[in-house]
Amino acid sequence: MFFPLAPSPTSPTRVVITGAGIVTALGLGWKPNAEGFRAGRTAFRPVSLFDVSRQRAKCAAEVDLPASPPVSRLNAKQIARLDRAATLLLLATCEAWRQSGWEPAENLPLVLGTTAGGMSLGEAYFRQATQTPRSHRLQSTRAVHYQPQVQARMILDALGSNGPVTIVSNACASGSNAIGHAWELIRYGRAERVLTGGYDALSELVFSGFDALQALSTTICRPFDARRDGLALGEGAAVVALETLESARRRGAIILGELIGYGTSIDQHHLTQPHPHGDTTLAVMNQACAVAGVTPDDIDYINAHGTGTVLNDSSEAFAISEWAGRRAATLPVSSTKASIGHLLGGAGAVEAVICLMTLREQWLPPETMFETPDPACKFPIVQKPRDARVNVALSNSFGFGGVNGTLILRRWT
Amino acid sequence: MSRVFVAGLGAVSPAGWNVAALREALNKGEPLPTQTISRPGWEKPLPARLVPNPAVRPAFLAHPRLRRTSPITHHVMAAALEAMAGLRANPDLKFRLGLVVCLQSGCVNYTCRFFDETLKDPATASPLLFPETVYAAPASHVAAVLENISLASTLVGDPSAFLQGVALGAQWLDENRVDVCLVIGAEETNWILADALRHLERPAILTAGAGALCICREPGFSAGVELAAITDAHTFSARLSRMQAARAMRGQLGKSSAGELLCDGTGDSPRADAPELAAWRDWTGPRISPRRILGEGLMAAAAWQCVAACDAVAAGKFAAASVSLVGSNQQAIGARFVRADSGISHLSTGKSIGNIPS
Numbered sequence: 116m117f118f119p120l121a122p123s124p125t126s127p128t129r130v131v132i133t134g135a136g137i138v139t140a141l142g143l144g145w146k147p148n149a150e151g152f153r154a155g156r157t158a159f160r161p162v163s164l165f166d167v168s169r170q171r172a173k174c175a176a177e178v179d180l181p182a183s184p185p186v187s188r189l190n191a192k193q194i195a196r197l198d199r200a201a202t203l204l205l206l207a208t209c210e211a212w213r214q215s216g217w218e219p220a221e222n223l224p225l226v227l228g229t230t231a232g233g234m235s236l237g238e239a240y241f242r243q244a245t246q247t248p249r250s251h252r253l254q255s256t257r258a259v260h261y262q263p264q265v266q267a268r269m270i271l272d273a274l275g276s277n278g279p280v281t282i283v284s285n286a287c288a289s290g291s292n293a294i295g296h297a298w299e300l301i302r303y304g305r306a307e308r309v310l311t312g313g314y315d316a317l318s319e320l321v322f323s324g325f326d327a328l329q330a331l332s333t334t335i336c337r338p339f340d341a342r343r344d345g346l347a348l349g350e351g352a353a354v355v356a357l358e359t360l361e362s363a364r365r366r367g368a369i370i371l372g373e374l375i376g377y378g379t380s381i382d383q384h385h386l387t388q389p390h391p392h393g394d395t396t397l398a399v400m401n402q403a404c405a406v407a408g409v410t411p412d413d414i415d416y417i418n419a420h421g422t423g424t425v426l427n428d429s430s431e432a433f434a435i436s437e438w439a440g441r442r443a444a445t446l447p448v449s450s451t452k453a454s455i456g457h458l459l460g461g462a463g464a465v466e467a468v469i470c471l472m473t474l475r476e477q478w479l480p481p482e483t484m485f486e487t488p489d490p491a492c493k494f495p496i497v498q499k500p501r502d503a504r505v506n507v508a509l510s511n512s513f514g515f516g517g518v519n520g521t522l523i524l525r526r527w528t
Numbered sequence: 529m530s531r532v533f534v535a536g537l538g539a540v541s542p543a544g545w546n547v548a549a550l551r552e553a554l555n556k557g558e559p560l561p562t563q564t565i566s567r568p569g570w571e572k573p574l575p576a577r578l579v580p581n582p583a584v585r586p587a588f589l590a591h592p593r594l595r596r597t598s599p600i601t602h603h604v605m606a607a608a609l610e611a612m613a614g615l616r617a618n619p620d621l622k623f624r625l626g627l628v629v630c631l632q633s634g635c636v637n638y639t640c641r642f643f644d645e646t647l648k649d650p651a652t653a654s655p656l657l658f659p660e661t662v663y664a665a666p667a668s669h670v671a672a673v674l675e676n677i678s679l680a681s682t683l684v685g686d687p688s689a690f691l692q693g694v695a696l697g698a699q700w701l702d703e704n705r706v707d708v709c710l711v712i713g714a715e716e717t718n719w720i721l722a723d724a725l726r727h728l729e730r731p732a733i734l735t736a737g738a739g740a741l742c743i744c745r746e747p748g749f750s751a752g753v754e755l756a757a758i759t760d761a762h763t764f765s766a767r768l769s770r771m772q773a774a775r776a777m778r779g780q781l782g783k784s785s786a787g788e789l790l791c792d793g794t795g796d797s798p799r800a801d802a803p804e805l806a807a808w809r810d811w812t813g814p815r816i817s818p819r820r821i822l823g824e825g826l827m828a829a830a831a832w833q834c835v836a837a838c839d840a841v842a843a844g845k846f847a848a849a850s851v852s853l854v855g856s857n858q859q860a861i862g863a864r865f866v867r868a869d870s871g872i873s874h875l876s877t878g879k880s881i882g883n884i885p886s
Contacts, residue, residue, distance in 0.1 A: 116780065117695035117758035117861075120530055120702050169651045221767075230662060232684070241643055244723055248569025251727065258724040262632070264685045264858040272766050279761035280858060281692060282684040284631075284663035292681060296696075303703060320639070323646040324658030381627075381680040383672045386593070387659045516664030517671065518680055 123303045130301045130375075131527065133368040134215025134356030136207035136312075137468045139455040140176035140349055144210055149472045154500050155483035157454050159336070159347055164199075165319040172331035175317055176349030176456035178203060185209040187273035196256060198233045199350075200316035201266040203461075207312060207352035208270050215356035216368055217308070219275035224306050225267055226281045226297040228289030228313035229460035230514075232263030235318050274310075284460070286514030287420075288379070289313055290353070291463025295377035295520050297357050307362050312354030313464035321459065322348055328387070330424055338421030338450035339428050339496050341487040346422040349456025353464035355471075372471045375507075376407025376523030387515050388426050393434025395519060396511065400438045403521035409507055411439040414446065414523075416473055416503070417494075418466045418480075418510040421450025422457055429491045431511065436493035449497040453482040463512035467522050470508035474526040479503045530702040533750035533868055534842070537835045538610030538712075538740035540603040541822050542577035545586075546610055547839055550822075554836055559821055562733055567719045574722035577735035577823040579603065593672040596656055597665070598637045600716035603738035603828070604629060604666040605673060608710055611740035612674070615708060615749065623744075626706035627680040629667040630693040630713045632826040634684070635660055637718050666714060679706055687713070687793065687830035688761070688855030691863050694741060694834070695758050701745045708749075713831030714738035725824060728856070729797040735823030739831025741838065747868065752842040754868035757781065761859040773860035774807035774852075781850050781862045788813055789849040791837040793830065795819030804854040814846070834863065841867050 137144065140158035141151030151158070158176040167173050184194055184205055197205060204227070217223075240257040243250055259265055267280040283293045290313020297311035315321075325331050325348060332345035363370050380402065382395035389396065404410060420431055436443050451469050452458075458465050473479060479497045488496060506526045513519040539546060542560050543553035553560060564573035579599070588594060588605050608627075615621060638660040645653040659665065664682045671677040679700060683693050690713040697709035715721075717736040725734050743755065759780035762773035784790070792808060794801040794817045808815075818832045819825070825832065830853050837849035848866040855861075 116760055117692070118532070118698050118755060118863075119757065120699065123702070167650075169649060171651075229684075237639075238643065240724070241640065241720060242647070244720060245568055245644070245647075248567070254724070255727040258727055259857055262684075262686070262857065264689070268763065268765065268858065271763070277763050277765040277768060279692070280685070280763055282689075284682045284684045285667075285680075286662050286664045296681075299699075299703070303699070305699070320643045320646060320661070323650045323653050324642065324655075324661065326650065327642075327653045327655040327658055329655070379679065379681075381668070381671050381677055383668075383675065383677070386665065386668050386672075514664060515659055515662050516668030516682075518664060518667070518682075 121304055127302045128304060129360040129373065130298050130357050131360050131363050131373050132355050132371045132471060133358055133363050134211040135371055135468050135471055136210030137353045137465060138178060138203050138206045139351035139465060140178050141455055143181065143206055149476060152451055152454060152469055152472065152480040153478050155454065155481035164317055170326045172326055172333055175347060177317060178350050188275045189273045193269060196260050198236050200233055200314055201269060203316055203350065203352040204266060204270060204314040205273055207354040211354040211356050212274055217356060221277050223276045223278035224300060224309045225271055225278055226293045226309055226311040227267050228283045228293035228464060229263050229315055230284060230286050230289055231315050231318055231321060233261035233266060234320060235316060236261035238319055285518035286516050287459050287462055288512040288514035288518050288520045289460035291512035291520030291522055292379055294355065294464055294467055294522060295379055298374050298377050301357055301359055308358035310354060310356055312352060313461040314352030315350060315458055315460040317348060317350040332423055335484050336423040336453055337484050338423045338453055338482060339432060339489050339492050340485050341489045343423045343425065343428060346424050347456040349458050351458045351461050351465055353461060353468040370527040372474050372527050373525045375525045376403040378402030378406065378521045380519060382517035382519060389430040389513060391430055393430040396431055396434035397438050399519050399521045403523050407523040411442040413507050414509050415505040416479055416508045417446065417448040418470050418508065419448050419450045420511040420513045421452055423452060429489060432489055432491035439494060443493040446494045447479050447497045448494045449480055449482050451480050453484060463520060466510045470510050470524045473505045473508055474524060477502055477505055532698045532701055532743050532755040533747055534741055534753035534838050535744045535749045535751055536611040536614045536742035537838055538607035539832060539835050540579060540606045541737040541832060542579055542735045543822065544580060545582045545606055547835060550832060551839055553821055554816055554818060565719050565722050567723055574726060575733050576717050576722050577733055578717060579737050588673060591673050593669050597669055598635055598660055598716060600635055600714050601666045601669045604670055604712050604714045607712055607738035607740035608670050611710060611742040623707035624678045625674060625676045626697060626700045626709035627667055627670055627677045628693040628697050628711045629682045630690045630827050631663055631684055632686055633715055633721055634663045635665055636721055637716055640718055640720055686855035686858035687827050688853040688859050688861045690827055690830035691758050691853055691861045692761065697743050708742060708744045710740055710742050712738055712740040713827040715826045715828045729800050731796040732824040735825045737825055737828045739828055739835040741834055750868045752868055753838045753865050756866045757864040759862045761861050763859045770854060771803040771806060774803040774854045777860040777862045778807040781864055784813055787847055789837065789840050789846040790815040791833045791849055792817050792852045793819060793833060793854055795824055804852060808852060838865050841865050
């Protein structure tokens with residue numbers, strides 16, 4: 116029963132990650148992504164998915180999808196209905212699932228973040244309805260399958276599982292909030308394990324929206340650089356298998372890392388602009404640290420939200436600098452959006468998995484195109500590939516509308 | 529065990545801009561008259577029940593954040609303010625407020641307008657429209673107007689997800705992260721939604737609006753209703769049909785006692801309603817079906833069911849009311865609300881809720 120709530124454990128349950136899947140324009144799966152992020156590769160290229168000839172920006176980080184989807188329990192009809200976003204999600208899910216060693220279950224909670232779900236299907240519906248209004252071919256299917264909860268159900272079917280589906284849509288914080296919500300479900304004893312993550316595919320509407328706002332870079336996406344001129348869009352998905360430490364130990368599972376802190380709040384300053392001094396960012400980072408029982412001195416790496424827009428990065432730079440205090444001078448920070456673009460609803464989840472990579476493999480992802488620090492940055496931006504001791508990593512995510520999220524992950528040794 | 533009380537209700541529907549109008553329409557029991565929405569490229573318009581213009585322009589529209597917002601934000605805002613009216617009557621009352629907004633289709637008006645502009649010429653597509661297309665926009669605007677919201681989230685799903693929103697609010701209360709939580713389900717109408725509904729459930733008539741529950745831990749602020757249960761989410765799958773999921777939900781809500789109300793989600797579509805009707809076949813008590821009167825309001829309709837159930841219990845007409853939500857493509861989930869001592873009269877005492885001193 117969702118309510119009455121089961122009594123919370125006397126002390127919060129420890130939550131570990133036993134599976135992780137990632138898909139970005141750097142590649143499909145952990146290995147190509149880890150190699151790409153470690154080297155600071157960038158994955159931008161001219162957009163091929165739709166016409167951008169009348170847009171200011173022309174590039175994005177597109178994923179090369181495989182010729183066929185991963186092997187799963189989906190039948191041919193279901194596979195035919197997977198749109199681009201659902202395919203990205205399925206790829207990440209299957210990788211996380213295989214790694215976790217979980218068996219199919221009838222009560223597996225699935226918590227996903229997305230901003231657009233199957234937007235490409237919605238776009239196709241609109242085009243057909245306006246351009247050939249007498250044609251109804253495929254419209255019913257599109258009307259159903261553009262909905263993210265239907266995509267989520269498809270994922271459960273692919274795994275031979277079932278369970279409650281929760282779709283969080285807090286704009287660009289969706290992925291982070293989904294993982295945070297899943298973490299809370301386990302931490303407070305409401306679930307033993309949860310599959311969670313975020314996803315979004317490139318779509319014409321969203322590209323056009325950011326372009327209309329003049330938020331897209333027409334040069335190079337350079338988060339925190341004084342000469343930055345905007346963000347670059349990307350697409351992808353990441354999914355993690357979260358479970359109680361007790362469950363993981365009982366199964367003898369390989370533990371990839373521990374999720375130790377989460378904070379979320381809402382910035383009421385503006386629909387699309389953060390508070391100039393990052394007040395809410397500061398609060399949410401403090402909140403996550405308090406929950407995790409760590410201080411800025413304990414953090415070894417920050418994967419910043421760092422979109423590359425003037426307003427976001429200056430606000431976040433203020434907040435990180437204020438939050439870290441003296442630690443700021445030596446605290447490595449980077450934004451991996453410099454490599455793969457902004458994945459919107461997928462960003463928080465993908466960046467959490469990148470943090471997991473840094474913890475597992477002990478390196479920091481650089482921004483190789485970064486040149487001139489913004490004066491608001493009192494912290495060093497990781498510019499060159501390098502190995503590092505990383506025991507605790509923090510990931511920030513902020514969304515249109517003001518909802519934000521901070522996740523803190525710890526190395527498992 | 530945590531207890532959760534309903535402190536206030538709000539509604540915007542084709543019947544009008546408050547709970548009283550919703551109540552009156554449901555009590556009358558007659559389907560509201562339909563209007564039409566014109567669809568580009570078709571001579572024959574599509575039927576819909578539109579939300580009437582409010583008798584007086586809502587004062588909240590003067591807020592600068594709401595200047596360019598679409599109808600869904602107006603619906604959400606009006607329902608939120610009505611549900612919060614009791615608590616806001618005492619400005620000395622301090623509390624941490626949570627907000628959960630639940631949507632199925634969300635901000636379709638601006639999405640269609642913006643995409644239409646994009647297809648015509650992306651170079652001139654309006655930057656004012658795009659931010660209002662995101663699911664999170666209504667929650668953001670409500671947070672800006674109410675100011676004391678410390679935690680917010682937008683959930684997307686089929687109409688049954690409204691009760692997941694209520695469960696999330698209850699969870700935040702239980703974890704002492706907020707003292708009061710607004711849970712709002714909302715939608716707006718436009719031609720493309722009416723068109724999609726025609727493809728999926730031809731007899732259904734599209735409508736829009738919002739419903740809001742204001743929930744809290746403090747019994748002294750109850751409006752006379754307590755949340756007794758929310759069932760598991762019985763997610764449809766290859767192995768669990770809508771029919772089976774509806775039965776499982778019904779089974780978890782248990783046998784009713786005499787004098788209880790059922791607020792179901794059936795409407796005008798025999799095919800879509802069949803699983804829910806079958807699950808409640810043995811129900812002999814009083815029953816209301818807001819969709820039959822108001823139309824297919826998607827997430828708003830689910831919220832109206834809860835509002836109507838709580839309103840009936842608060843008014844003392846029933847000792848308890850069950851809400852049955854058999855969603856279109858996600859899950860079946862139900863809830864039960866029971867009568868609680870009303871503490872709403874204490875609202876003027878300047879008392880603080882939770883841990884925040886007044």
